[in-house]
Amino acid sequence: MGDMVKRDAPxxxxxxxxxxxxxxxxxxxxxxxxxxxxxxxYPVYRYIxxxxxxxxxxxxxxxxxxxxxxxxxxxxxxxxxGSYGQRGCIxxxxxxxxxxxxxxxxxxxxxxxxxxxxxxxxxxxxxxxxFDGKNVSGPPPRPLTPxxxxxxxxxxxxxxxxxxxxx
Amino acid sequence: xxxxxxxxDSDGPVGSTEGTPAAVDIPDxxxxxxxPDAEKVLPPADSVAGKAxxxxxxxxxIWPVIEFLSHKKVPRHKHSFWYTLGSMGLxxxxxxxxxxxxxxxxxxxxxxxxxxxxxxxxxPFGGLIRSIHHWxxxxxxxxxxxxxxxxxxxxAYRPPRELTWLTGLALLGTTMFLGFSGYLLPWDDLSxxxxxxxxxxxxxxxxxxxxxxxxxxxxxxxxxxxxGRFYPLHVVVLPLLLLGILGIHLFFVQVQGVSEPDSFRxxxxxxxxxxxxxxxxxxxxxxxxxxxxxxxxxxxxxxxxVLAPEADPGAAAPEGIKPEWYFxxxxxxxxxxxxxxxxxxxxxxxxxxxxxxxxxFVDRTVPADRRGRVVARLGVGFLAFLxxxxxxxxxx
Numbered sequence: 001m002g003d004m005v006k007r008d009a010p011x012x013x014x015x016x017x018x019x020x021x022x023x024x025x026x027x028x029x030x031x032x033x034x035x036x037x038x039x040x041x042y043p044v045y046r047y048i049x050x051x052x053x054x055x056x057x058x059x060x061x062x063x064x065x066x067x068x069x070x071x072x073x074x075x076x077x078x079x080x081x082g083s084y085g086q087r088g089c090i091x092x093x094x095x096x097x098x099x100x101x102x103x104x105x106x107x108x109x110x111x112x113x114x115x116x117x118x119x120x121x122x123x124x125x126x127x128x129x130x131f132d133g134k135n136v137s138g139p140p141p142r143p144l145t146p147x148x149x150x151x152x153x154x155x156x157x158x159x160x161x162x163x164x165x166x167x
Numbered sequence: 168x169x170x171x172x173x174x175x176d177s178d179g180p181v182g183s184t185e186g187t188p189a190a191v192d193i194p195d196x197x198x199x200x201x202x203p204d205a206e207k208v209l210p211p212a213d214s215v216a217g218k219a220x221x222x223x224x225x226x227x228x229i230w231p232v233i234e235f236l237s238h239k240k241v242p243r244h245k246h247s248f249w250y251t252l253g254s255m256g257l258x259x260x261x262x263x264x265x266x267x268x269x270x271x272x273x274x275x276x277x278x279x280x281x282x283x284x285x286x287x288x289x290x291p292f293g294g295l296i297r298s299i300h301h302w303x304x305x306x307x308x309x310x311x312x313x314x315x316x317x318x319x320x321x322x323a324y325r326p327p328r329e330l331t332w333l334t335g336l337a338l339l340g341t342t343m344f345l346g347f348s349g350y351l352l353p354w355d356d357l358s359x360x361x362x363x364x365x366x367x368x369x370x371x372x373x374x375x376x377x378x379x380x381x382x383x384x385x386x387x388x389x390x391x392x393x394x395g396r397f398y399p400l401h402v403v404v405l406p407l408l409l410l411g412i413l414g415i416h417l418f419f420v421q422v423q424g425v426s427e428p429d430s431f432r433x434x435x436x437x438x439x440x441x442x443x444x445x446x447x448x449x450x451x452x453x454x455x456x457x458x459x460x461x462x463x464x465x466x467x468x469x470x471x472x473v474l475a476p477e478a479d480p481g482a483a484a485p486e487g488i489k490p491e492w493y494f495x496x497x498x499x500x501x502x503x504x505x506x507x508x509x510x511x512x513x514x515x516x517x518x519x520x521x522x523x524x525x526x527x528f529v530d531r532t533v534p535a536d537r538r539g540r541v542v543a544r545l546g547v548g549f550l551a552f553l554x555x556x557x558x559x560x561x562x563x
Contacts, residue, residue, distance in 0.1 A: 050381040051392065067481070083481025086390065104483065108509070109501060110367035111360050114483035123484045124364060125502045139505035 056085030057159060065091055065101075065149070065156040073099060073156070079115045084147075084158050090115040091149055091156060094131050101149035101158050102133045107142040120144070199228035239421065239444035244431045249317035251455060252310050253420075258456050259307030260409070262463065263345075266300040267402065276398045279354035279391070280477040287474055298467035304346055306463070308493045311339050319526070319546055322535060323426035329527040331423065334416040336523055341409045343493060348401040351394060356485050359478030362397075363389045364490075368497070368513060388480070429534040495560035496553055502563075522549070 057063050068082035068091045079092020081104060088104035092115055104112040111124035120129040127138035134143045147158040201209070201221055210217040224230055241250060273290055275282040286293035315335065318324060324332035351362040366389065370380035385392035431439065442448040475485070490498050497516045504512025530542040
């Protein structure tokens, strides 16, 4: 049908009108095509978009520390790597006797730092932190994230440090 | 030929009257003629092979393509060896596809570590096939890097071959992504932290970094959900992409012919010697491919790929953790540019592929002029830089 219109209108004002009509048709088709692609892409995007992760501290605002017991941090200078929720942490008692905890995710490239008794270091790119979690050597740009830590019924718990008053 | 014209008639159902009489005249235009050149080389028309090949060419008239390929030739000179690097890469790709499909039989993305452990510990030859997949991946990247630098130093990227060069770079990039995505799948502590570091660098890219990183990981951290993304990427999306780009790359090479270095181009026509690609050159590749098979088996037997302890997202990163050698340059840059300088280090690393991309648009003259010689010298320095950083990373 389109071919016939083209061939039957060779001269005069007619082609102009045909061109306009064709242009509008192309715009509408293009618009519909984009809408079709967009409508198809939206559910696909939602399907592959990252899923929200549950708050590691949950409703109670605290999380039990796994793999580290109060006995492991009883002595001054003792400590270990543990985990809470899906995350890693280090819990230790400073030489001065203070119990401390940090999220173990290195602020540089995301490896988990290692508590080695005398230092906190990252095996990936050689970052070193002091017992206040402050980055003192190597590539890390920021201090470790501090956590509030306490013992209850023989279990260690961590909570966000800025919330941490009484549980 | 007359025989063929009558064929549809004689093959037609016996006694079917409707349609057949009219169809008798049509077949002539439906089937292509066999070109006289083809008649000279095809098997005798009365043999089975002769009948089959003629029947095929009548239906799919691709004789010009076959003839074009039969004239394909490869220059013979003292640097000819380097032409084989691309075919080595292709060989390793075939090994990757075969061993990859075999690994998929027992690999399970919902039990990544234990299913790989089963492949290694229980399945006959499982450890060998996994090790070959590992070694072939490494050698494929090595072959591609050598291919890249040999085409660079032979200046094969100059017009009209810019697009061949660019598709080659795309192939190298896709292969590196295949290496990165496959590395996570065994879910041991090496692969876990390597992926965490790799994606955290993507995350630091300005503008879209955070969004892309979340999309790739499936959340704010690397979890088993990340395998759900990397597995289909590694076994479907990236291989399809690779094969598609490879098809274009090889098509360009076929159409343009093999690049001749300036020294060969300067020879008089009588002094130029060539191999015919079919089959002179191809047959010479077979012993190389056999030697590579032996090399893969030997490396896999002597240095089998270890399966490190299962990833524990809470535990400290293992001591002495390092990426594969082909990611050693960004690894070193991460260590060398601390704190707020890190962005500078990553920006410099990001410049490396860009330098390769612009080469065919900077150095265009045949034979090489002063600028061409400067580019070659810069290339030597750049290769020394990459090799030095890689060696430093491996030894540190």
